[in-house]
Amino acid sequence: MSAETLAAALARVGSPVDLLRNVATRAHTFPVTPEFTNWRSEQRAWAESCALLDQSHHMTDLFLSGPDALRLLRDLAVNSFEGFGPGKAKQYVAVSPDGYLIGDAILFHLDEGSFDLVGHPMVLDWVQFHLERGDYDVTAERDDNSAVRASGPPVLYRYELQGPTALALVEQASDGPVPTTKFFNMAELTIAGHRVRALRHGMAGQPGFELFGPWADGQDVLDALVTAGADHGLVRAGAKAYSTANLESAWVPAPLPAIFGDDPLLQAYREWLPLSAIGSLGGSHAPADITDYYLTPYDVGYARTVKFDHDFVGRAALEAMAGQQRRTKVTLVWNSDDVTAAVGSMYREGPGAKFMDLPKIRYALHQEDAVLVGGEQVGISLDCGYVANERLMLSLATIDTAHAEPGTEVTVVWGEQPNTAKPQVEEHRQVEIRATVAPAPFVQFARDAYRTR
Template identity: 65%
Template sequence: MPETVADAIERAGSPVALLRNAQARPTIFPVTPEFTNWRSEQLSWRTSVALLDQSHHMTDLFISGPDALRLLTDTGVNSFANFEVDRAKQFIAVNHEGYLIGDAILFHLDEDSFDLVGWFMVLDWVQFVGEKGDYDVAFERDANSLMRDPGVPPKLYRYELQGPNALALMAELTGAPVPPTRFFHMARFTIDGLDVRSLRHGMAGQPGFELFGPWAEGSRVREAIIAAGREFGLVLVGAKAYSSANLESAWVPSPLPAIFTGEAMAEYLRWLPAARAGSLAGSFASDDIEDHYLTPYDLGYGRSVSFDHEFIGRAALERHAAGPLRTKVTLVWNPEDVASAQRSLYEPGTPAKYIDLPKARYGVYQVDRVLAGGADVGISHDVGYITGEQVFVSLASVDADHAEPGTEVVVVWGENPNSAKPAVEPHRQVEIRATVFPAPYSSFARENYRKN
């Protein structure tokens, strides 16, 4: 029988000990790393049109049956009023104590039929609740290509078109002007004679379309996109650039899920395979796993929380909502301090933790200390470089008193002591000055994300 998370915690001694030294690699996208170079590919969704392949790095959980919507309503903090077929939403779930388990994109495909797409953390929780509860539902899981059985293709292709030329390219592909479609609404198009479903959304404030359909038709759709895209400056985007796109839209992709303590979690951890526990990285090193938990408000999800229905964790989340609350911000790291950390690789002595580009995470859950006046005022999440702004940034959750743009803080980079994770080499901690900016960092993205 495969090891469960409960087994792994017992072996390691505690959740923190397990996650700190987990041998899981940082999250990677199993597609071509670079088609040209990640800098030019990053720029493409701002200046022309980018084609990004989402088919391999996310998991699909297909949920169907007469109780499918009731299950989603019971586990999601979102409002499901008027959630009709051909709509989508960012689905957010919390534990019984109101702490964040995770988020994913929920597609309403048909009557009593849904597809929950994203990292597996929140998908696992929804499936567990559905299997253990009194729900008439069926699940079909299509794991990402790192976890799927070798030789088995994905069920769906999923391509993303983003950038100022996306609308014109879609018109060329479909042979007609693109009809107005509201943000996170779906539509159907015909591309090269094939029926293609599309989700309307945006990235970094630019117009975008997420196209999906049966895997067997994916290569034909992709070839049609590439052929039509030549006159619009289409750029193929690889894993390196794509993995950094969230820094521009200010989405934190993998916050540590609050699953290791609390009501119903003992049974859940006995159900959950150890391979999906993840790994914990960064300078924030409390031995109490609950110190790493977040609320939806810490990540800017307050606008998605709706108390118009009963759901797991509602009462606790209402208490969290009463404050005090942290604010999601962008931290722009001081260029001299970043360069100093990188320069330490060429100097005598133990260097600073290696800073990779464009994304510098070295665990599934990246959690670094944010200080002001020597005191902890928040945590820093994803870290990386934005070519279009020429800044090195991280997304962070900070106390309200330190969330004002222009506030000076310090990020502690590196682990002490060094953990045994594969991506961790002998290194020393360093302090890097940073300045608070809004999230998203780009004013264009902040003002145009939902508009487009």
């Protein structure tokens, strides 16, 4: 892993766009079993019975404790912390001084003064940077994901149970009834004689639980879940199926962090941040100005998360954006004939369309493809893949509000021109794929019901 800082790499290359679109970063993979059966059946399980997804290895944990832990987190988040006590969790969202997204993660309030921030490293790096340079009485312990951890197992096991039978399964595996738990609240269970924390959660547009505890207890808990699951249609889901769950629930997993401005805080951050922490930028959306890739919390559906009841980095800029939302998060349903033609081009004389590696066809960590209406760009497609439950290729996108009405016909430009030097990019040609705007979340159950169950 390179020790070069992002600032040094930018000084060497000159343009952040050239750096990120051509960075020699390996493909992003989940360091867990790709498939236990096949990813189509595993996707179907969270719609029809219950899928068990092992989240122990692919996310990073930043454990924070101490008298100033809550103050540190509040100083960097757009979220309100009113009523946020132990046993609760929230989608934690941070922005740059200019009000653009740094990223998001899940924040667990474990005990008084004790928190676990979990997710992609973008927000965790941002919080750790401020902790190290600020005046906070906070102790931090970082547990990187299993792809980059220096040695040893994770600190915690983390199992996601999703689907209509998830509650019945957990009740059978527990040594007692499952308490009624509101969405994004936690309960404590006993499974296989071990204390287990259970977050009421949903990653695939279905009801479910995220169960976690000390790594040493993980195999016992897993065995108990699998045993109980035999009566409830449990299917273990691997990395391929898991990577598509967000397409149904409409979570955008990896917006490009807005860290390339001239603000002294961002300059200091780039000098602190290793180049290896930055993922590749790909797609047909290819302006020369890095700020044209930035997104706001409003662009990706976090309007209700933003609360101006406290001071935080980026508050003034974000307040100026409030009420001026230009884009709306939507699902795009790709035209099946056009997708079939793109895939079929690899069987004819080339170059063909950019390869679509099912089920997740995103080939850069930060995927941004142009969305057109009448030849003019009206938005960005951000994450894309195939959902067997719908037999459709879908993408999550943010598009101009004037074109966000369900049923609107748009075009997604697939592939890069010219081809970039990322290892994931082969010689190919751009193709246009018709698409139809649909709501986000796409699944009716997710839109109407799962948060209330």
